[in-house]
Amino acid sequence: MYTAVDHQFMSQALAEAQNALYLSNPNPRVGCIIVKDGEVIGRGHTQRVGGPHAEVQALADVKSKGLDPARSTVYVTLEPCNHSGRTPPCVDALIAAKPAMVIVAMSDPNPLVGGKGLERLKAAGIDIRCGLLESEAQALNRGFISRMTRGLPWVRMKIAASLDGKTALPNGQSQWITGPLARADGHHWRAQACAILIGVGTVKEDDPSLNVRDVKTERQPWRIILDSKLETPLGAKVLSNFNASGVILVCASLDSRESQDKAKAFKALGVEVIAMANANGKVDLPKLFTYLAKERHMNEIHVEAGFKLNGSLLREDCVDELLLYYAPFFMGEGIGMVNISPLTALDERQDWQIIDQSLFGPDLRLRLSKK
Numbered sequence: 001m002y003t004a005v006d007h008q009f010m011s012q013a014l015a016e017a018q019n020a021l022y023l024s025n026p027n028p029r030v031g032c033i034i035v036k037d038g039e040v041i042g043r044g045h046t047q048r049v050g051g052p053h054a055e056v057q058a059l060a061d062v063k064s065k066g067l068d069p070a071r072s073t074v075y076v077t078l079e080p081c082n083h084s085g086r087t088p089p090c091v092d093a094l095i096a097a098k099p100a101m102v103i104v105a106m107s108d109p110n111p112l113v114g115g116k117g118l119e120r121l122k123a124a125g126i127d128i129r130c131g132l133l134e135s136e137a138q139a140l141n142r143g144f145i146s147r148m149t150r151g152l153p154w155v156r157m158k159i160a161a162s163l164d165g166k167t168a169l170p171n172g173q174s175q176w177i178t179g180p181l182a183r184a185d186g187h188h189w190r191a192q193a194c195a196i197l198i199g200v201g202t203v204k205e206d207d208p209s210l211n212v213r214d215v216k217t218e219r220q221p222w223r224i225i226l227d228s229k230l231e232t233p234l235g236a237k238v239l240s241n242f243n244a245s246g247v248i249l250v251c252a253s254l255d256s257r258e259s260q261d262k263a264k265a266f267k268a269l270g271v272e273v274i275a276m277a278n279a280n281g282k283v284d285l286p287k288l289f290t291y292l293a294k295e296r297h298m299n300e301i302h303v304e305a306g307f308k309l310n311g312s313l314l315r316e317d318c319v320d321e322l323l324l325y326y327a328p329f330f331m332g333e334g335i336g337m338v339n340i341s342p343l344t345a346l347d348e349r350q351d352w353q354i355i356d357q358s359l360f361g362p363d364l365r366l367r368l369s370k371k
Contacts, residue, residue: 105137143299166334311339
């Protein structure tokens with residue numbers, strides 16, 4: 001069904017989609033290549049929210065060269081949208097351009113689209129094919145797919161540890177376990193996320209800025225602090241770093257006068273405060289992630305928490321992917337990766353599978369997804 005040339009051009013479309021990696025949230029990362037007489041005449045990728053989608057940008061590229069897209073072949077990594085949001089439907093622009101064929105990597109999991117874009121193109125007499133390099137396109141958009149199909153963001157937990165699994169010395173010191181190349185890679189994953197999530201313990205111990213610095217990006221992720229009792233210091237760096245997006249502080253309750261007064265102080269700094277308690281008076285983690293997907297339209301959450309919160313997230317089955325960096329030394333005594341209860345039988349374990357492994361200088365990175 002697909003030729004070697006089709007694979008080549010779709011690979012180029014996927015490379016275009018990579019350009020939207022730090023840019024397009026909460027929209028999916030999409031790339032588009034327009035080919036005529038064996039030559040690429042237009043390229044595009046999805047811009048920031050409110051900007052053109054990949055297909056429209058590629059068509060504009062064709063027009064800027066004074067070329068005609070009629071009878072061309074369009075390679076696009078995601079089914080063109082058939083609904084109006086902040087921008088008009090991409091299928092309208094494609095139908096007007098009159099290509100001979102549109103080859104799509106994956107159908108859109110958004111129920112507003114869900115095959116309707118392909119149907120519109122087919123009804124207009126355009127030859128449609130779907131499924132070329134589908135798994136590669138899906139890997140680019142795990143978070144968007146998760147939000148559309150599960151009503152949850154894709155939650156990625158990052159941990160840096162010694163070979164014996166220690167993330168800090170007994171006194172809490174953890175800077176720096178891994179080297180600069182591994183830390184820069186960590187910022188690559190920060191930049192992809194809609195939000196970076198930490199616990200109040202990390203704020204008090206490390207006072208992080210929690211922004212993206214080691215890679216170039218036009219868009220900074222939101223920062224989310226889980227703080228049941230509103231103990232975050234008002235002078236914390238994470239609250240004053242206005243080069244990044246906003247801050248959401250999630251507490252358990254705002255029922256007392258004390259908590260309401262604290263919330264007012266945070267709001268005066270421009271920090272959003274929301275309450276979301278479980279039966280134990282802690283933050284309701286599953287409810288929070290549902291809220292972030294459905295109400296805040298967040299695709300990917302990047303977790304850089306400590307021992308306790310890591311354990312809570314794993315116990316409550318809130319983590320989809322692990323990003324583990326191992327530095328080549330033993331620490332001996334220290335703080336572990338996650339606070340979980342010991343198993344009484346091996347069949348109680350939570351199994352993970354390796355997605356990939358890479359070296360960053362001396363440090364080993366493992367990516368794992370839940371089985």
